[in-house]
Amino acid sequence: MRIALIAHDGKKADMVGLAREFRDFLAGCTLCATGTTGGRLQAEVGLEVERLLSGPLGGDLQIGARLAVGQVDAVIFLRDPMTPQPHEPDINALVRACDVHDIPCATNVSSARLLLEHWSRRS
Numbered sequence: 001m002r003i004a005l006i007a008h009d010g011k012k013a014d015m016v017g018l019a020r021e022f023r024d025f026l027a028g029c030t031l032c033a034t035g036t037t038g039g040r041l042q043a044e045v046g047l048e049v050e051r052l053l054s055g056p057l058g059g060d061l062q063i064g065a066r067l068a069v070g071q072v073d074a075v076i077f078l079r080d081p082m083t084p085q086p087h088e089p090d091i092n093a094l095v096r097a098c099d100v101h102d103i104p105c106a107t108n109v110s111s112a113r114l115l116l117e118h119w120s121r122r123s
C-alpha cells in the first residue's frame, strides 16, 4: 500500500502520535510525505519516508500529481482548520484530486484512525 502523509504545523504532533500507534503497519507500506512532516516521521517514529517538497513550496501538488497517475493509494492529510495557510489553493487541489480519482483521504485523526485500523486488519 502506498500512503501519502501530510500534516499542517498545528497537527504534526497528532501525525507523529498516529504514526507511532500504527508504526508496524506503516513500516510495511510505501510512504511519501511533504517535507517537514516526513522529517518528523523519520526522526521521531523511525519510518522510512520519501520526503517531497514542503507543502508551501509545492509538496501538496507533488502528491496530487502522483495520485492522479495512480502512484498513491491513500492520503492522510491532517489539516489545521484554525490556521490560514499561504498555499490554500494547493491544499484544495490535493483534496479535489483525491475526490476526482476516488482516493481515500482522511483529514482528521478520527477518520485516519478508522482507515488505518481497517487496513492494518487486512494486512
Ligand SMILES: O=C(CO)COP(=O)(O)O
Pocket (backbone or CB within 6 Å): 006, 007, 008, 009, 033, 034, 035, 036, 037, 038, 053, 054, 055, 056, 059, 060, 091
Ligand atoms: O503545508 C503542508 C500541507 O499543506 C505540510 O507541509 P510540511 O509537511 O512541509 O510542513
